[in-house]
Amino acid sequence: MDSTASSLDFAVIGHQDSWQNVSNFVNGLRTGEQEKLSIEKIKNIYSFIPARDLFKVKVKSQTGSEINGVYIETFIDPDKLDSQSLRTNISKVMNAISHSKKMGAKMVALGGFTSIVLEGNLDSFYTDDTKFTTGNTLTAAYIVKGLEKAAIKHGINLSECTILIVGATGDIGMACTNYLKNRAKKLLLSARNTMQLEKLSQQLIQDNITIKYSTNLQELVSDADMIICVASSTDIKLSNCKKNVLICDAGYPKNLETKIETDTDFNIFHGGMGQVSCGFNFSPDYSNTIYQYPVPHIIHGCILEAMVLAFENKYENYSAGKGNITMDSIEEIYNLSLKHGISIAPFYNSKGIC
Amino acid sequence: METLQIEFKTIEEFNVISDVFSQAITGELIGMANFALLTETIDDPHEKMEAVEHANSERMHAEGFMAYAKKTGLKVNINMHGEYWGNVHKQFLSYAQKNDFIACLIIQEVILESFAISMYTDVGNALGGEAGKLFLSIAEEEKEHLEHSSHLLQAELKKDATAFIKKFEEVHFSCMTILAQFSATTDLRGHCGVCNGDCMKGSLHHIGLNIINLRGNALALYAQALDNIGIPGEKSIVWIAQLPA
Numbered sequence: 001m002d003s004t005a006s007s008l009d010f011a012v013i014g015h016q017d018s019w020q021n022v023s024n025f026v027n028g029l030r031t032g033e034q035e036k037l038s039i040e041k042i043k044n045i046y047s048f049i050p051a052r053d054l055f056k057v058k059v060k061s062q063t064g065s066e067i068n069g070v071y072i073e074t075f076i077d078p079d080k081l082d083s084q085s086l087r088t089n090i091s092k093v094m095n096a097i098s099h100s101k102k103m104g105a106k107m108v109a110l111g112g113f114t115s116i117v118l119e120g121n122l123d124s125f126y127t128d129d130t131k132f133t134t135g136n137t138l139t140a141a142y143i144v145k146g147l148e149k150a151a152i153k154h155g156i157n158l159s160e161c162t163i164l165i166v167g168a169t170g171d172i173g174m175a176c177t178n179y180l181k182n183r184a185k186k187l188l189l190s191a192r193n194t195m196q197l198e199k200l201s202q203q204l205i206q207d208n209i210t211i212k213y214s215t216n217l218q219e220l221v222s223d224a225d226m227i228i229c230v231a232s233s234t235d236i237k238l239s240n241c242k243k244n245v246l247i248c249d250a251g252y253p254k255n256l257e258t259k260i261e262t263d264t265d266f267n268i269f270h271g272g273m274g275q276v277s278c279g280f281n282f283s284p285d286y287s288n289t290i291y292q293y294p295v296p297h298i299i300h301g302c303i304l305e306a307m308v309l310a311f312e313n314k315y316e317n318y319s320a321g322k323g324n325i326t327m328d329s330i331e332e333i334y335n336l337s338l339k340h341g342i343s344i345a346p347f348y349n350s351k352g353i354c
Numbered sequence: 355m356e357t358l359q360i361e362f363k364t365i366e367e368f369n370v371i372s373d374v375f376s377q378a379i380t381g382e383l384i385g386m387a388n389f390a391l392l393t394e395t396i397d398d399p400h401e402k403m404e405a406v407e408h409a410n411s412e413r414m415h416a417e418g419f420m421a422y423a424k425k426t427g428l429k430v431n432i433n434m435h436g437e438y439w440g441n442v443h444k445q446f447l448s449y450a451q452k453n454d455f456i457a458c459l460i461i462q463e464v465i466l467e468s469f470a471i472s473m474y475t476d477v478g479n480a481l482g483g484e485a486g487k488l489f490l491s492i493a494e495e496e497k498e499h500l501e502h503s504s505h506l507l508q509a510e511l512k513k514d515a516t517a518f519i520k521k522f523e524e525v526h527f528s529c530m531t532i533l534a535q536f537s538a539t540t541d542l543r544g545h546c547g548v549c550n551g552d553c554m555k556g557s558l559h560h561i562g563l564n565i566i567n568l569r570g571n572a573l574a575l576y577a578q579a580l581d582n583i584g585i586p587g588e589k590s591i592v593w594i595a596q597l598p599a
Binding site: 026029030031034037041042044045047048049050052053054055056072073099284 | 539566569570571573574577578581586587588590591592594595596599
C-alpha cells in the first residue's frame, strides 16, 4: 500500500441514493453472459459489503496540475438515509474512514449523508495525518451562487424575493440562510427540529432579519418565490407552490420533482453541483452506471471541495462541525474552485438541461 | 426420545438443528480432508507439520460436533460427496494435484474459513447454551487459520501482485461460485445431499436465523479477508458482484 499512500491526494467517501443506481452499478459489473440481478436480490447482499475503494479518480486543473484520488463506497442502504438508521450508518462511515486512512489519503471528503460523522464529534479527527472535510462549504457556495445565477436567468430580483429554505438548521442550510439573510426580502425557514429552528430564528430576528419559521413545511410553501431544499427528501411534499416558483433541489436524493403536488408551472434545478472544465477520469470507468448526468464532468460540490483543497495543497479539516461555515470561507473556496476551472454546473434536472 | 423432549422445544427446531450440525460436521470433515491433501503440496517441513496439525484440528471440531449430536440425539447426516461440499472438495483436489499450495490455501483458509467463522458465530449466538458455546469456541479456533493464511498470502501478493491477483480471481470463481449457489435463498444447484429433508434454509427461523443474514455476514467476512490480504477493493467488488445470487 506504500506506493498508493504516497500518491493519494484525496479520497471521497460516499453512498448511493437510490436502489436503481445500485442496480445499475451492480449489474454493470456483471458480464454479458450473466443474468441481471433483480433489485430484491441485490438488496439481500449490498448492505453487508464492507466499505471499499471502487475506482480511482484523476482530476486536471486549468493551472496544469493533476491530482489522484479514490472513491470509497460505504454501502449504506439507500432506503435508510434517515435518523432511525444513524448508528448503523455511522459505523459504516467509520469503516470507510479507516479504509481511507489505510490507503494513505491526505484529504478525505465525507460526501452526502456521510458528512454527519464530521458534523458531530470532531475530537477523533484532529489527531490524524489524514484531513477531513464535509465539503459543505463549497456545496453551500454552489447552492447560493447557483440560485443567484438562476434568478438572473429567469429575470428575478433576489432582493424582492421570499426564499424558503428547507432543512435550514443543517450545516448547509445555516450557511445558505446566513448568505441570503441580507440579500433576500424575506426568509422562510423550515426544519424538523423545533428547538434548533427556534434558536436559529431568534438569532435572525435579533439581527432584524425578516423571517417566518415553522416545522410544518406546508405553512410556508405558498409564500415562497424561491425554494432551496437541503434536507433529505424522504418525507417532503410540496403543494400549493406559487406559479413559476424557482426550486433548487440540493438534498438527498435529488428527486424533489416527484414530491411536488401542484397544477402550476415551476422551475427546478439540481443544486450544489459543479463542473470540472479540464475533466476527470475514473478507473475503472463507472460513469455509465453510477455517475450519470446530462453533461460531462459534473460532480457534487462536497467532493469538489476536497479536490480543490488537494490542488491547493491545503490539507486541513476545512469544513467540519456544524454552523462553522462563514461568508469568508464560502467566498474563499468558491474562488479557489474557479482558479482550477471548477464552476457551478449548468442548470439541469431529471429531464436534462433546463 | 426423552432427550429430544428435554433439549428441543419443537420437532421443527430439532430438525433444523440436526441439519445445522450435519452441515457443520460435513464441512469440518471436508476441511480435514483438504488439509490432509494440502500437506502433499508443501515443501517446507514446518508448514507441512502445521497443515497436519490443522487437519487434526478440523477432525477434532468434527468430533466435538458429533459428540454433542450423539448426546442430544440429533439426526445427523454426513455426506462429503453432495452437490456443494463434494464439488468444493473436487476444486481443492484439482489444485492439490497441481501442487498449487497457494490456491489450496485460498480455498481452505480464506474462502471456507470465512464462511465457517461467520456462520458458526451467527449459529452460536442464536442457539445459546452448550451448543452455542461449542459453535462460538470453534469459530474462535478457525479465526487462527484465517489469520495464519492472511500473513502468507500478503507475502505472496508482495512478490508478484499481478500474478497473485490473477490466481486468486481464478480460485474465487471456481470455489466461491459453488458456495454462493449453496448459500443463495434457494439452492441454485438442487438439494445439498446433507439436509435430512427439504432444504433447511426455509426453516432457519425456528432457531432465530435467516439465510439472508447468514449469507450476507459470511460474504462480508470474506470481503474483509480479501482486504486484509491486500486485494484492491476495485477488484473484489467485481468478484462479489459476479457471483450467483
